[in-house]
Amino acid sequence: MKPLVDEGLVDEILGQLKSGKEAQIYVVRCGQAIRCAKVYKEAHQRSFKQAVQYQEGRKVRSSRRTRAMAQRTRYGQKEQEAAWLHAEVDALYQLAAAGVRVPMPLGFIEGVLLMELVMDAEGHPAPQLHELTLTPVQAREYHRSLLAEVVRMLCAGLIHGDLSEFNVLVDAQGPVIIDLPQAVNAAANNSARAMLERDVANITAYFGRFAHELLTTDYGPEIWALYQQGLLLPGMELTGHFERSAQAADVDEIMRVIDDAREEAVARQAWAALEMA
Secondary structure, three states: OHHHHHOOOOOEEEEEEEEOOOEEEEEEEEOOEEEEEEEEOOHHHOOOOOOHHHHOOOOOOOHHHHHHHHHOOHHHHHHHHHHHHHHHHHHHHHHHHOOOOOOOEEEEEOOEEEEEOOEOOOOOEOOEHHHOOOOHHHHHHHHHHHHHHHHHHHHOOEEOOOOOHHHEEEEOOEEEEOOOOOOEEOOOOOOHHHHHHHHHHHHHHHHOOOOHHHHHOOHHHHHHHHHHOOOOOOOOOOOOOOOOOOOOOOHHHHHHHHHHHHHHHHHHHHHHHHHHO
């Protein structure tokens, strides 16, 4: 926290709000405003694994960094750690600009993210979704609201990748999505569909505890199908139904796609080798 104090961004640390698997959250005073500071833990202290599937498709600023990260050199591991931390900052700015309900980021200095403190109706730090007991009406409304945020995120090109009742806050207006270091690029990650559908399944299963009819819905595949067809729009009405194709897979076509992808990968490697030469 010292760099933020030295820079004049934080005047007083009021207390610790939460300690999670990847960071500690503090309530701080900045002038007259009360905000929160997310202090990321060192890599060896975090329990969340930086799985390769989350990092796929992320842009790296230079070919030197890309090579170092691939070769797992000491410099590469340091750069990979920096990229992981900056992923959440970049995602927050991108999603806030797109109108997604996330905490507003206010600065990132030496592993500390300063951002808006999400409050409940009484002006206290907002609770996590899992801490609430919901009526069926509230469950349906919060489920609808969160799906709208998932759609807005996807329209902005991102998927949370680890969405559940533990990384959603509830303020006076409803759900706010938090914890985004593992957010993935929907267009550049081969696991994007699986992650999107898992995110939707997680929140649907949670709300289904209070409104059982939600358990029979199929929003994840519906959202992804609309996205693939270029038809997904923020605020659009969803049905919760999805017709799965009964048509047999064209194995020959699948193999052609695989062969084409392999040839493209070989070509990329050849170009990379030329750049390094």
